[in-house]
Amino acid sequence: MQVPGNATSGSAAPESERIEAYVGYSFRNPALLREALTHRSAAHQRSSAGGRRTRQSVARRGAGSNERLEFIGDRVLGLLMAEWLLERFPDEQEGALGPRHAHLVSRTVLAQIAEEMALPSALDVAEHEARAGVRQMANVLADAVEAILGAIYLDGGLEPARAFVRRAWNDAIVAQARPPKDPKTALQEWVLARGLPLPVYKVVSTDGPSHAPRFVISVEASGRRGEGVAGSKRAAESEAAARLLSQFG
Secondary structure (H helix, E strand, O other), rough: OOOOOOOOOOOHHHHHHHHHHHHOOOOOOHHHHHHHHHHHHHHHHHHHOOOOOOOHHHHHHOOHHHHOHHHHHHHHHHHEEEEEEHOOOOOHHHHHHHHHHHHHHHHHHHHHHHHHHOOHHHHHOOHHHOOOHHHHHHHHHHHHHHHHHHHHHHHHHHHHHHHHHHHOOOHHHHOOOOOOHHHHHHHHHHHHHHOOOOOOOEEEEEOOOOOOOOEEEEEEEEEEEEEEOOOHHHHHHHHHHHHHHHOOO
16 A cells, blocks of 8 residues: 655555554555545645645645544544443443543543554654644544544444454553543642632634534643643543643642
8 A cells, every 4th residue: 555645654555554454454445544644734735736726725625634534433433432331331321431431532542542553653744744743743643543443434334443442442441440530520629629710711723624623722720721622622621621630740
């Protein structure tokens, strides 16, 4: 398998084969895996190099990238994780299952899985983005993991997608002896216990297409600041709170 026009990823075929070996699935349509590993910057760079930029080409800036696969992969992951949690914790109700689910599909866990896959080196990104360190960004890595899952689902259905999830997320779900506390709740309890003002959340930026929005949210408390990036305001706030809590030890 070869990723055309990728000047930043070295030998693409071995990287694709390595990813296939890690996920335990051989693609019948290799183009899906190539798309899953293509950051929007690389897709835009190739489309721009192909001819004069038009209003339509700008509107389709994400075309050819992994954004569409990330969109479906996010939904597939949510379904498969909910299914797995119901099986693993048959006596728990939604109040406990919800926080478990939120943590397991969070950007933090997804980025950790990406690092275990050595995914950064496999991503196809534009040269200027590679120099800026986009391959190490948690939201980029998380989106790529979801895109790979979406690609597996489209190529082979739920069964291989389920097998990948249960293998890659096994350590994370085993580590959940008790339901994790929602980071926003935990942060609020932390400041109240110390007589401090409540955390203040702010929207830093919003961008991305309507089907795959990107929210950047900051939170400040006790003189420190955390920032989260996610596809919804609620998830971004949760990630920001988790990052701020980690600063307090």
